[in-house]
Amino acid sequence: MRPTLPLILCTGLLAGCGGGRALSPGSTEGVDPALPPPQRALIPTVDIAPATGWPQGAAPTPARGLVVSRFAGGLEHPRWLHVLPNGDVLVAESNAPAGKSGVDGIKGKVMGVVMKRAGAGVPSAERISVLRDADGDGIAEVRQPFLTGLHSPFGMALVGDTLYIANADALVSVPYRTGQLRIDAVPAEVVDLPGKGDELNHHWTKSLLASRDGARLYVGVGSNSNVAENGMAVEANRAAVLEVDPATRRVRVFASGLRNPVGLAREPQGGALWAVVNERDELGNDLVPDYLAEVREGGFYGWPYSYYGQHLDPRVEPQAPALVARAIKPDYALGSHVAPLGLAFTPGGAWSGGQGGAVIGLHGSWNRKPQVGYKVVFVPFAGGRPAGKMQDLLTGFLDAGGNARGRPVGIAVQADGGILVADDVGNTVWRLAAARD
Numbered sequence: 001m002r003p004t005l006p007l008i009l010c011t012g013l014l015a016g017c018g019g020g021r022a023l024s025p026g027s028t029e030g031v032d033p034a035l036p037p038p039q040r041a042l043i044p045t046v047d048i049a050p051a052t053g054w055p056q057g058a059a060p061t062p063a064r065g066l067v068v069s070r071f072a073g074g075l076e077h078p079r080w081l082h083v084l085p086n087g088d089v090l091v092a093e094s095n096a097p098a099g100k101s102g103v104d105g106i107k108g109k110v111m112g113v114v115m116k117r118a119g120a121g122v123p124s125a126e127r128i129s130v131l132r133d134a135d136g137d138g139i140a141e142v143r144q145p146f147l148t149g150l151h152s153p154f155g156m157a158l159v160g161d162t163l164y165i166a167n168a169d170a171l172v173s174v175p176y177r178t179g180q181l182r183i184d185a186v187p188a189e190v191v192d193l194p195g196k197g198d199e200l201n202h203h204w205t206k207s208l209l210a211s212r213d214g215a216r217l218y219v220g221v222g223s224n225s226n227v228a229e230n231g232m233a234v235e236a237n238r239a240a241v242l243e244v245d246p247a248t249r250r251v252r253v254f255a256s257g258l259r260n261p262v263g264l265a266r267e268p269q270g271g272a273l274w275a276v277v278n279e280r281d282e283l284g285n286d287l288v289p290d291y292l293a294e295v296r297e298g299g300f301y302g303w304p305y306s307y308y309g310q311h312l313d314p315r316v317e318p319q320a321p322a323l324v325a326r327a328i329k330p331d332y333a334l335g336s337h338v339a340p341l342g343l344a345f346t347p348g349g350a351w352s353g354g355q356g357g358a359v360i361g362l363h364g365s366w367n368r369k370p371q372v373g374y375k376v377v378f379v380p381f382a383g384g385r386p387a388g389k390m391q392d393l394l395t396g397f398l399d400a401g402g403n404a405r406g407r408p409v410g411i412a413v414q415a416d417g418g419i420l421v422a423d424d425v426g427n428t429v430w431r432l433a434a435a436r437d
Contacts, residue, residue, distance in 0.1 A: 039284030065351030155208025222260030263343025291330035338373035342411030361408035
């Protein structure tokens with residue numbers, strides 16, 4: 001989620017400004033969240049958690065029944081994770097393409113200051129690395145470059161002996177052999193993605209998930225604006241989950257109106273596609289809740305015309321009443337401005353009371369006061385649906401002074417139930433596992 005108003009008007013840019021009274025963070029969570037009236041302000045709230053990294057020997061705090069270990073450290077802005085069938089872990093070390101912030105002029109410069117302060121101003125390493133824990137002790141003994149020469153890589157999916165990678169502007173592929181620790185092949189382009197040649201590339205991340213049979217690939221593509229202030233012409237195939245047929249290279253919109261659908265995962269019981277979505281900004285501390293939703297074929301989820309179902313956003317003109325009339329209400333609110341990115345399903349364990357559910361990485365707010373997110377959470381599921389209160393799994397990413405020691409991004413679950421968390425400020429992949437008696 002990115003700033004869209006002239007933040008230079010805010011004399012306290014890096015200390016917080018604007019906004020109004022904030023509800024308790026839990027008020028905008030759950031199946032039926034409270035939605036307060038919109039709060040509009042000339043100067044939006046900015047409350048950045050300056051990125052400091054982890055002090056020597058420090059680590060985030062796991063929930064009861066879990067332990068945390070440093071699976072791999074010394075990475076360069078690790079964003080996304082993929083566990084291969086043999087247990088090797090791929091990690092995309094990546095950041096936004098240079099000069100493609102999506103905001104021009106003075107606002108773009110100010111946003112660069114904001115992102116740098118928050119730990120997101122580093123160059124993209126443009127690679128995928130491989131991590132291998134051969135002895136199963138929860139620490140990767142091998143960490144090395146696996147595939148280089150990429151362009152802001154993010155999502156990864158293995159289908160047979162083909163590894164697909166979603167770059168910021170194209171879906172590419174390389175051949176893969178089980179156990180391979182390095183790929184030297186030049187990636188072949190499968191299809192262009194939004195961002196190819198565009199002057200604006202507001203949301204650059206492209207998540208990726210294969211269908212169960214591998215015949216289709218699903219790509220999460222964020223909007224090119226906050227609420228279409230750049231016009232709808234630049235939003236073609238954006239704010240959507242795209243379906244790609246790699247055999248024919250055909251692309252279609254599978255579901256739309258999803259402002260920034262980052263994490264994609266398949267619910268194991270029924271096989272439905274789910275996503276976590278970053279919603280719009282500048283309607284106050286408590287609007288609009290970011291959310292978890294089942295992504296239905298042909299479904300429309302409101303953006304930019306409405307939010308959380310059919311609540312109209314008066315900033316968007318002209319409106320589209322026919323579209324709004326069929327806008328789908330999300331399944332579960334995660335809280336406003338928490339910035340959910342990673343999503344994976346876990347069967348759970350003793351720590352969850354034996355209940356499975358969704359593990360979500362909340363990257364953390366930059367435009368809410370007090371700050372929210374900066375943790376990994378668990379949403380229990382029953383019968384293929386969210387069923388219960390959201391629970392904290394990994395906290396402590398903010399220190400007592402409000403500095404970000406780390407920020408969780410990608411989530412992946414290993415075959416033994418271990419939960420991996422990419423931390424792009426701490427340059428670490430953490431591992432959560434059940435505590436032993």
